Amino acid sequence: MMGGMEEKVRDFIRANFADAVVREDNFRNQQSFYIRAEELVHVCRALWEDPELDVRFLSDITSLDWLGHEEEKHGRFEVIYNLYSLRHKYRLFLKVRLGGDNPHIGTLSHIWAGANLMEREVWDMMGIVFDGHPDLTKLLTPDEFEGHPLRKDFPLTYEQPQFSWNKDEPPEVIR
Amino acid sequence: VTAESKTITINMGPQHPATHGVLRVVLELEGETVVRARPVVGYLHTGIEKTMESKLYNKALPATDRMDYLAPMSNNLGYCLAVEKLLDIDVPEKVRWARVCLAELTRVNSHLVWLGTHAMDLGAMTMFFYTFRERELIMDIYEACGGQRMMTSYIRIGGLADDLPSDFDKRVRNLTRTLRERMNDYEGLLTHNEIFINRTKGVAVISAEDAINLSLSGPLLRGSGVKYDVRKANPYSGYEKFDFEMALGTQGDAYDRYLLRLEEIRQALHICDQAIDGMPEGPYRAHVPGVVLPPKEDILYKMESLIFHFKIITEGYRPPFGAVYQAIESPKGEIGFYISSDGSNKPHRVRVRPPSLINLGALPKMVEGRLLADVICAIGSIDIVLGEVDR
Numbered sequence: 001m002m003g004g005m006e007e008k009v010r011d012f013i014r015a016n017f018a019d020a021v022v023r024e025d026n027f028r029n030q031q032s033f034y035i036r037a038e039e040l041v042h043v044c045r046a047l048w049e050d051p052e053l054d055v056r057f058l059s060d061i062t063s064l065d066w067l068g069h070e071e072e073k074h075g076r077f078e079v080i081y082n083l084y085s086l087r088h089k090y091r092l093f094l095k096v097r098l099g100g101d102n103p104h105i106g107t108l109s110h111i112w113a114g115a116n117l118m119e120r121e122v123w124d125m126m127g128i129v130f131d132g133h134p135d136l137t138k139l140l141t142p143d144e145f146e147g148h149p150l151r152k153d154f155p156l157t158y159e160q161p162q163f164s165w166n167k168d169e170p171p172e173v174i175r
Numbered sequence: 176v177t178a179e180s181k182t183i184t185i186n187m188g189p190q191h192p193a194t195h196g197v198l199r200v201v202l203e204l205e206g207e208t209v210v211r212a213r214p215v216v217g218y219l220h221t222g223i224e225k226t227m228e229s230k231l232y233n234k235a236l237p238a239t240d241r242m243d244y245l246a247p248m249s250n251n252l253g254y255c256l257a258v259e260k261l262l263d264i265d266v267p268e269k270v271r272w273a274r275v276c277l278a279e280l281t282r283v284n285s286h287l288v289w290l291g292t293h294a295m296d297l298g299a300m301t302m303f304f305y306t307f308r309e310r311e312l313i314m315d316i317y318e319a320c321g322g323q324r325m326m327t328s329y330i331r332i333g334g335l336a337d338d339l340p341s342d343f344d345k346r347v348r349n350l351t352r353t354l355r356e357r358m359n360d361y362e363g364l365l366t367h368n369e370i371f372i373n374r375t376k377g378v379a380v381i382s383a384e385d386a387i388n389l390s391l392s393g394p395l396l397r398g399s400g401v402k403y404d405v406r407k408a409n410p411y412s413g414y415e416k417f418d419f420e421m422a423l424g425t426q427g428d429a430y431d432r433y434l435l436r437l438e439e440i441r442q443a444l445h446i447c448d449q450a451i452d453g454m455p456e457g458p459y460r461a462h463v464p465g466v467v468l469p470p471k472e473d474i475l476y477k478m479e480s481l482i483f484h485f486k487i488i489t490e491g492y493r494p495p496f497g498a499v500y501q502a503i504e505s506p507k508g509e510i511g512f513y514i515s516s517d518g519s520n521k522p523h524r525v526r527v528r529p530p531s532l533i534n535l536g537a538l539p540k541m542v543e544g545r546l547l548a549d550v551i552c553a554i555g556s557i558d559i560v561l562g563e564v565d566r
């Protein structure tokens with residue numbers, strides 16, 4: 001079932017979104033597609049609507065920061081959408097690369113209500129803006145907290161929370 | 176509150192005994208009816224994902240215990256399976272069976288705590304003492320295995336920290352026998368208890384469609400009748416060899432989830448028995464020099480083992496460039512580890528898919544338009560652990 005599904009999804013995406021796919025990848029039997037940012041919502045919507053594929057479960061949204069790595073040339077940030085088909089027991093990953101300054105991408109919260117919290121966490125931790133999100137506020141860090149802790153240039157030393165009273169003292173940056 | 180305003184906004188928590196930790200829910204009430212509920216989290220945020228980025232792969236493991244502290248072995252297992260997938264290594268048969276047994280003990284442990292606290296929230300104090308008494312049996316098994324009651328870190332990359340204790344089978348059998356009897360007591364106290372039924376039946380309802388749309392998993396999803404259990408859908412660690420039933424609910428209310436979790440305890444005990452019956456002989460660690468620590472007794476007498484031990488502890492190992500995702504069925508739902516490797520000896524990023532947090536997203540849907548007292552029941556029946564919600 002897994003093998004068949006893999007080809008079906010590949011054919012579906014290639015047939016309908018040939019221009020949207022930047023790269024395909026299969027590492028340790030996990031299928032992923034690198035999608036252009038502006039096409040992501042359309043691809044997700046199409047996967048969700050297709051009765052044959054039935055990719056209706058958004059398992060997770062997460063993000064990576066490639067600062068200082070040679071991968072950075074494809075875009076500093078990577079947002080990963082972890083989709084799952086409950087009927088076919090099949091998982092696929094859609095990945096999007098975003099540039100370093102002011103990264104932003106369309107929200108999925110109107111397709112999946114579950115995306116709401118996940119996108120808030122990515123915004124809080126990695127500083128990626130989700131356009132059209134109904135309530136893009138901090139999730140884990142306090143309101144006074146500045147910065148996005150999972151970015152690679154976030155200082156690790158010094159008073160961990162950079163509140164307003166100590167932000168003038170320059171922290172040492174280590175990676 | 177002004178004379179004109181119809182609603183009043185109150186904070187429930189972060190310090191509230193029925194929020195199971197430091198959850199804060201901002202409630203907008205009209206009389207006693209909830210108009211809007213908004214969970215506010217982050218009070219227990221400790222940066223576990225960030226911490227793991229600066230540790231070697233095997234040294235990042237203890238951080239996983241501290242997320243869902245009621246299910247340490249599940250977290251260990253998820254992380255270890257993910258790293259093993261990344262490294263493409265296989266573990267001996269005995270390790271798989273032992274891991275399954277330990278993961279199921281963890282499920283029983285977590286569900287017992289849930290049962291005790293949930294019943295206590297709804298006014299049934301006795302359950303709490305009963306379930307915590309039985310939980311001690313599991314804590315004793317943990318202590319015999321890993322030397323600790325809660326933060327065991329017993330499941331390691333490539334195997335186990337140490338061989339199973341010699342009386343492991345006896346202890347597990349004692350537990351399964353005792354608990355099966357006592358489950359009847361629990362049921363006698365709650366299942367037909369009119370107060371409990373009135374507080375839970377038809378409360379905190381979530382439909383199957385909403386459950387999928389909200390990305391729920393675990394008992395919350397199955398309670399609404401959706402057949403998704405990672406153990407059945409994408410078996411890991413040899414679960415395909417075990418015989419067990421996937422418990423399903425029909426109504427998607429708190430009472431269904433109560434029955435479902437009780438059934439899950441029974442199935443978990445059944446799996447534990449099978450694991451003890453069929454536990455194969457063999458090593459408790461894979462033999463992968465340079466990645467998996469050599470057994471302790473070898474280090475004292477073999478030069479090569481000592482060198483490998485030293486190198487693994489100081490330098491670690493370098494998995495290939497790439498990213499893997501490994502999901503397992505923790506007591507709370509699908510806990511997944513997304514590990515990205517940049518080819519260095521430390522993980523580039525470890526993302527934990529936190530079932531508690533994502534399940535908590537269902538709270539507004541469950542309680543809006545209902546009474547304030549139902550909020551307590553809804554929070555309890557979601558079964559959150561704030562250590563995992565906030566990480």
